[in-house]
Amino acid sequence: MGLNTPEIELLGIAPEIALVVGALFILIVDAIIGEGGNKWHLWILSTIALGVSIFLAVQAWGSNELQMGDMIAVDGFAAFVKITLAVFALLTVWLSRSYLHRDGIEESEFYGLLLFAVAGMMLMASAADLIMVFLALETFSLALYVLVGFRRTSLTGQESAMKYFLLGAFSSTFLLLGIAFVYGAIGSTQMYGSSAAGAGAQGIATALVSLPAGEFTLLVIATGLLVVGLGFKVAAVPFHMWTPDAYQGAPSPVTGFMAAATKLAGFAALIRLLDAILFPLRGDWRPLVIGIAVLTMVVGSVLAVVQEDLKRLLAYSSIAHAGFVFTGIIASNDRGVSGSLFYLATYGITVLGAFAVIAVLGGRDERRTTVDDFRGLFYESPLLAGALTLFLLSLAGVPATVGFVGKLVVFGAAVEAGYSWLVVVGVLASAVAAFFYLKVLVVMYMQERQEGAEPATSGYGGLATGVIGLAALATVALGLYWSPLIDFAERATFFFSAGG
């Protein structure tokens, strides 16, 4: 019996390889250089690794194939998500540099774990096998559990790491059970089916075509479990319990990264599964996902209204935004897929900007993160107040910001697919959401600064300012001139198909 070696092509996972090599290199270099010094090499090396990764992700542009023994789909969808993830990570690295340096906790492990997390998220986007989905999910989750608890001496930081870890591990078992049921139902965990002739060349997509209609019961149960498992990661109600606690206790740059990148990675797997692979079963999964979407939009918006802490408020707002993305998934047409990706990309930039402002203003050890601490901010630091205003308006979906365009695209796709009532729910939820964003604005502009309050902006580096500036620029520029990115998302989001 000859040994059957799979064909190894590394182009498909080159962006991930670059990140992992970069992360290991950072850890080794830091061990050689040792303690002390300015530690500027950490963020420079991370930037280089991410730059190389973006370059390699662009190289894979336009390919349409399965690689690594049919484990990895190299298609436009994966390329778009990978590039976006790397951009989020770049902004996070620059912001973290200022933040960690100020708080005196700048360690190589932070950058290493961040790059490992991004590598896992990228694998998630191009996973073409459910085993790959599970491994990628665990890769980035394990890195994130540690990053959330990175402020080791902070009691809230530890508590949020613990809660995030326990609930995250709990949820991934549901995903795993779902995968086991898929395996039982069709005898394979592959999504597309093997390209190798013969040898049980069955995947979910091919099984759905070949099996008779009555035999899908187990697959439908499995789909439900997969949605639950991934729903935890994207913070959909009723699986959102960890979100506010994890977002509040994590270091602000990590919170921004989680809101932007974890959501994108989780949704990437959900979109590929639901809108491409399980599309023939849409009659079965749509009621479940519609229920989740409605709950997510409403509960996220309503609970945000009563929040006192700005990070917690943005956590609930991120839950509501997950609901808006779900409307694009439910539409499950081409515009829904590209619209969801556009929404996630632009929401990520905006929310990273908002958390960058909080990281700067929160001060050492994040002592000032309640809404009250932002009182009269405009009179002290008009530029930061202006930037935060812009981000909050964009999150609320006010025209001339990119948040408005994003909502327009996903809601448009849902109307096209005949879900107008879902859009009505979404618009009502946004109206509720506008209330708490405006509440923050009122506090910033119309109330007096507290007597004897510390100056808001002490000791942050130019890099953080740069991140805020870039995010603000993107929010306005894409809000006024959005067609290039939408065109890009539309052309990008083709899935692997055997015929194409």
Place this chain on the structure above:
Amino acid sequence: MPVAYFLVLSALLFSIGVYGVLARQHAVLVLLSVELMLNAANINLVAFSAMLGEAGVPGQVFALFVIAVAAAEVGVGLAIVILIYRNRRSVDIDEMSLMKW
């Protein structure tokens, strides 16, 4: 033996795990309950793989992957538990209530 026996066993284990996660107060016991749930899924994988006969090798390989992942997860989890114990002298998850709502 019919595959249904193993599925029942796995369902029982999974339910015990869910109960443990929801009802236990000690963080390490919650972690153990999560391990039960992972192993319940593993039993499913191996049972289906045995049912498929020679074509069922991927299922066993997947079970091995899961064991490795579970070990990594315990590593990170126990590190967090120790960190919390050092600061609070307790790992009762009901006492972790600095943040609410």
